[in-house]
Amino acid sequence: MAATLHDVARLAGVSIKTVSNVINDYPHVRPATREKVQTAIAELGYTPNLTARNLRSGRTGAIALAVPDLALSYFAELAAHVIAEAERAGVVVLVEQTDGDRDRELELLQSPRLKLTDGLIFSALGMGQEDAAALAVDYPLVLLGERIFDPSVDHVTMRNVDAARAATEYLITSGRRRIAVIGAHEGEVIGSAGLRLQGHLEALEAAGIPFDPQLVAHTTLWHRANGANAMRELLDRGVGFDAVFGLNDTLALGAMRVLQVSGRRVPEDVAVIGFDDLDEAEYSIPSLTTVDPGQKWIARTAVQRLLEKIADADAAGTPRLQLADFRIAERESAPAA
């Protein structure tokens, strides 16, 4: 079907290796020969068979990105950044969805499908610290997220505790005292929920505000519906509050909607802050004050680090934990003062 080196070689009247040399810009080829070959390539519309090339080289020119679900805006935006950065490096991205399911994540790490790629950027959600051993794989791996921290694996993520502390400090500075938290996970210590809650508690303590467990609403997932339900639960509980910290933007947006439907004004009656700085945070009503955790930097850094390891695992040195800078994106739902 498609033309091969052999076809080009035959047409140009040279050996296949010469054609290969032309394609790979090997210097010692006579200009006349080079031109002959290039004419033949053009005539046949030859393009190299990457599979064969990969078999020879042991590289595929592709990396895998595993995320829970692209329908979640956070991961969609992450994937967009990863793909863009990979393209800059001439590498292509294969996207896998795990649904944040522990078993599927564990299975994926061993999947022969990864053989189509040179390495994996892995955003774990279902696995936990006890699964750290499963990360000891024989291919280049960069870990995202905060479900597992292990010094033996490269890891790029955000400063969850610091950023969450800053979010709560921001609310406190603006005069709020009763801050509800949406999206906590019962008993979790490591993980986005646990870490962000920890940051929240640290900020309370630093400000001398006693912690009221009644103000915490737990959810299993972090979808809008969960945020909405959690807020309904808080309102039903009848506990008073003057601010809400959604542990991510989606939760915050869902909660904000219920708040408004219930007649509360945002931010007058209740200030709302989120976490992630999704595109949509800018366009909600009111627009959502949130923490920008440096997602783009994370994506770029993860790709670069993975490519380093692929290029030369030894030269890449020991595994690193790299943390993004964060900032508060101040918008209407929680004005500064």
Add this chain to the structure above:
Amino acid sequence: MAATLHDVARLAGVSIKTVSNVINDYPHVRPATREKVQTAIAELGYTPNLTARNLRSGRTGAIALAVPDLALSYFAELAAHVIAEAERAGVVVLVEQTDGDRDRELELLQSPRLKLTDGLIFSALGMGQEDAAALAVDYPLVLLGERIFDPSVDHVTMRNVDAARAATEYLITSGRRRIAVIGAHEGEVIGSAGLRLQGHLEALEAAGIPFDPQLVAHTTLWHRANGANAMRELLDRGVGFDAVFGLNDTLALGAMRVLQVSGRRVPEDVAVIGFDDLDEAEYSIPSLTTVDPGQKWIARTAVQRLLEKIADADAAGTPRLQLADFRIAERESAPAA
């Protein structure tokens, strides 16, 4: 590094072909031999080298999906459905972003990177009818979107005209007469904007409502900001309207926000309808009435059609245009009556 058939064969004391036969469930292998081989496989942790297998078979087990930008919710949700369906078929998905840029789209169609895949699901946004010839590629292709219609290429998409007509009819039935349209593209005939506008005009005509060009706001892109800007422009123009048809949900949400900020009540003063039925349509305030154009069906059908063509291009028969069913998802921003 990784174990190969040779290693397994040596350990098991058989030929590599026998190992290959065991792996591929070739029937004529003595149980004792089979077991010996399987033990060796387990011991070495052997997994097949897919690149080599692909080189032999001419298949890669991967398909490519090209979309403008994963950060756009519509395409993120599309990709999520495509990946899920592909996984069901044991196929992996490589995602490319074109930014909706015509040149990048044309380049992608010829890119040797596609050699890593067996076929392409291509969501064109920048190319137009005049580029139809570029779709005559030598690999299996399924086209999405409505920028190009060509009988010689497989195409899965939505009933834009019918669905848009239904949206406008819905507004008219609920008593609205002055319907603003957000997101039109100047002079476009084919393309989502052109087709949806056409459906809108058909509905107006059928209802005997004269068309007022003042009610149409043009935008280049379909982001929230564009919807917001377009609505500001309409308000500045001072033209009266009692309903808004956002040509997609993102535009509608952006527009709705500006409407509310300006003091209009939705839906009392102005009803708003969108198009796409994004997840977030359900959680805006008010929740967004919109057209569900059958995106999930489109994704599944596109994958299945592509796999048919990959399996046997001849048996797949002549190219088909397949259109999804649509429905109006009735929510708060535009009640039925």
Add this chain to the structure above:
DNA sequence: TTACCTCCCTACAACGTTGTAACCTGCGTT
């Protein structure tokens, strides 16, 4: 002239897999 070096090019093997053809063994049939 001889020796050597550089430039240009080629033959061959190899990457890891699977299809093809063929081989050997043992059994049942004639």
Add this chain to the structure above:
DNA sequence: AACGCAGGTTACAACGTTGTAGGGAGGTAA
């Protein structure tokens, strides 16, 4: 006893590419 056949296994080639080694032609230096 000779034959055929099926089951179980193997050697070999091939997929399309690139690295290695080497060969021939021509130039330069001794």
